[in-house]
Amino acid sequence: MYQNINKIYHAAIYVRLSKEDGDISSSAKLESNSISNQKALILDFLKDKKDIEVVSVRVDDGYSGSNFERPAFQAMLEDIRHGIVDCVVVKDLSRFGREYIDSGKYIERLFPALGVRFIAINDNYDSLKGKNQADEIIIPFKNLINDAYCRDISIKIRSNLEIKRKKGECVTPFVAFGYRKTKTDKHKLEIDPSAGGVVQDIFKMKLQGMSQDAIANRLNELGILSPFEYKISSGSRYETGFRQKEQALWSSVTVRRILENEVYIGNLVQGKRTTPNHKVKQTYVKPEDDWIRIEKNHEPLVSDRDFEIVQRLLGMDTRTSPDQKQVYLLSGIAVCADCGAPMTRKVSTVAGKKYAYYLCSTNKETKRCSSHRIPEKDLEDAVLVMLKQHIQNILHLKRVLEFIGTVPFQEINMKKLQDRLEKKKQEKIDLSPARNLQPKSRDIRYTNMKSAMAEEMLLSLVLRESALLDSTDGLEAEMFSSELLGRVYAQLKQRHEQGLDVSLAGLTDLTPEEMSHIAGILHRQQGPVNEQALTDCIRTIQNEYQASKVATEDDLLAVRERMKERKGMKA
Numbered sequence: 001m002y003q004n005i006n007k008i009y010h011a012a013i014y015v016r017l018s019k020e021d022g023d024i025s026s027s028a029k030l031e032s033n034s035i036s037n038q039k040a041l042i043l044d045f046l047k048d049k050k051d052i053e054v055v056s057v058r059v060d061d062g063y064s065g066s067n068f069e070r071p072a073f074q075a076m077l078e079d080i081r082h083g084i085v086d087c088v089v090v091k092d093l094s095r096f097g098r099e100y101i102d103s104g105k106y107i108e109r110l111f112p113a114l115g116v117r118f119i120a121i122n123d124n125y126d127s128l129k130g131k132n133q134a135d136e137i138i139i140p141f142k143n144l145i146n147d148a149y150c151r152d153i154s155i156k157i158r159s160n161l162e163i164k165r166k167k168g169e170c171v172t173p174f175v176a177f178g179y180r181k182t183k184t185d186k187h188k189l190e191i192d193p194s195a196g197g198v199v200q201d202i203f204k205m206k207l208q209g210m211s212q213d214a215i216a217n218r219l220n221e222l223g224i225l226s227p228f229e230y231k232i233s234s235g236s237r238y239e240t241g242f243r244q245k246e247q248a249l250w251s252s253v254t255v256r257r258i259l260e261n262e263v264y265i266g267n268l269v270q271g272k273r274t275t276p277n278h279k280v281k282q283t284y285v286k287p288e289d290d291w292i293r294i295e296k297n298h299e300p301l302v303s304d305r306d307f308e309i310v311q312r313l314l315g316m317d318t319r320t321s322p323d324q325k326q327v328y329l330l331s332g333i334a335v336c337a338d339c340g341a342p343m344t345r346k347v348s349t350v351a352g353k354k355y356a357y358y359l360c361s362t363n364k365e366t367k368r369c370s371s372h373r374i375p376e377k378d379l380e381d382a383v384l385v386m387l388k389q390h391i392q393n394i395l396h397l398k399r400v401l402e403f404i405g406t407v408p409f410q411e412i413n414m415k416k417l418q419d420r421l422e423k424k425k426q427e428k429i430d431l432s433p434a435r436n437l438q439p440k441s442r443d444i445r446y447t448n449m450k451s452a453m454a455e456e457m458l459l460s461l462v463l464r465e466s467a468l469l470d471s472t473d474g475l476e477a478e479m480f481s482s483e484l485l486g487r488v489y490a491q492l493k494q495r496h497e498q499g500l501d502v503s504l505a506g507l508t509d510l511t512p513e514e515m516s517h518i519a520g521i522l523h524r525q526q527g528p529v530n531e532q533a534l535t536d537c538i539r540t541i542q543n544e545y546q547a548s549k550v551a552t553e554d555d556l557l558a559v560r561e562r563m564k565e566r567k568g569m570k571a
Contacts, residue, residue: 009052009087009117012076013042016060016095035061038091045089045121052087055079065098068106080116092122165270168294172270176263177227178301189268189298196301198224202258203302206310212252212259219250226250227258259314265307266300269293334379336360337508339369340500345376444517448481451544455485456521458537462492463522465529466502469493475538479545484514 015038039057046052056079058072068074079085088111090096097103111118111127118127164171169187178199180192198219205215219226225233228248262269271292273283302310334343343358356376362369446452462468469492477493480486488507496502504519 007051010055010085011046011052011087011089011117012079012085013039013046013054013057014060014073014076014088014090014096015039015042015057016063016065016070016073018062018064035059038095041091042089042121052089055085065094065096067099068097068102080114086115087117087119089119089121091120093120093125096120162271162292165292166294168268168297170268170270174231176261177230177258178264179298189263191299191301195227195230199258199264199301202255203264203306203310206259206313207306212255215255216250216252219255224250226254256314259310262307264301265304266296266298267293268297334358335508336362336369336372338372340495340498340506340508341369343372343374444482444484444514446482448544448548451481451541452485454537454540454544455480455482455489456524458534458541459485459488459492459518460522460524461529461534461537462489462496463503466492466496468529468531468534469496469502471531471534472538475541479541481541481544481548484517488518 015035017035017038043054046054056076058076060070060072063070063072076085076088080088088096093103097106107118107127110116119125161171164187170181170189171187175181175189178192178196179189180195182188182190202215202219205218206212210218226248258264269291271286271290273285275283335341336343339360339362341360341362344361344364345356345358347354347356349355358372358374358376358379360369360372363372458472462472472493475489477486477490480489488510491507491509492502495506500506504515504522507515507518510518
């Protein structure tokens, strides 16, 4: 190969060190891969090379060799494209890159096409000297070895991180706002006194009824640093793609992320995201079942009870108007009894006076439901009355318990009393089984005990497993012997078809007495939940319904015959 001995090459020294390589020497590694050692070796090699002039030193510290998306490497390519650099010098091929295909592309295609001289010192490779048969075999083979090494290191690191996560060790470089890594163990979390207090205040404000926007505005008014600014002020090299302004402020999104993070009840959740392999840096979210969750791993900032209440509040519509700091009393609570959709608060102005009322959001958006226009004052008064009743019941129970506590224990022979109660209960069961199964309320009576028992069992099955409602085709509410049980079945069926929650909470049109009865059914019925049990219940209800129809028709025919006989006698 012809060489121009008078040509002066303008060289870029390229050095790289990944986190996986480290900066340690060993018996197997005679020379450290540290940045300083790489520079020293290259400069020592070039000191007697009169035809090479160093114009730049490019350093990628902490970047893997599995790809070439490195800032210093890309800057060196820009220098090459602009004619500033026409020679690249590296310690060895592994420092240049560990990706087999791309390394070969640069060394064998791109650099020769651009007239760039490439030197790998420890591999004794200089493209200016031309290729021999050995180079054509050895260089690609070394790149392949480097690629395999990178893959092996990636597998080992992933495995090691997985073990650490399962042991409850925090392996993320940055921890959640409110915590910090302990000085003695960087894998353990402890409460940050300053930030931890802010987190607790955020939960308190939410429990007091403030919206996320109101909480964020309050924190900004107080001049409290946002999580991003707090990390920066603490000396962390933290970066985020969510920063839009020169100073990152609190926002409703930031507040919600804190309120939803279970790290604050002591749970450590890791391994949510991953990459397909060591060559692809784009991450994707793993299925939640694959997340590693260690409960009660560290000291909590918030109690489990407060956290659960906040999650329920977050599931409600608690948006407020710009001039309103507190959420409205029934925001996210009031729902339509017909369709189950949230009720929307609306204010109308008539003759200069404002009137607030609630209406069905489904009616507001699609008109598929009636408006249910209810004045806010009437609805709040009704809720207040019910709350007072519940409080009175609790207070009454408290007084009873206090009275029981004043009775001397010696005056009550508990064993004899219990035996008497059990004996009386057994007598009632033995004398009248059907009577024992009848509802206690006179307003709820069963006319067909056989059908009613099947109806109770069916409601218990679908309340415990709503998917069973898909197998109830052919069963209609009018087939039920009990009007109440038929009405509850129809409502559950409708909510299931609409994709709504199928539970006791969804039965909004029942009286307290009726709700208590249905809750008692669910408590009593503890049999197996399967389609066979459901099929047996449906068959019994349908058979009893058909039998009742036949009986009714026979009764009518008998009445008609008696009337005919009477007419004949009169004639």
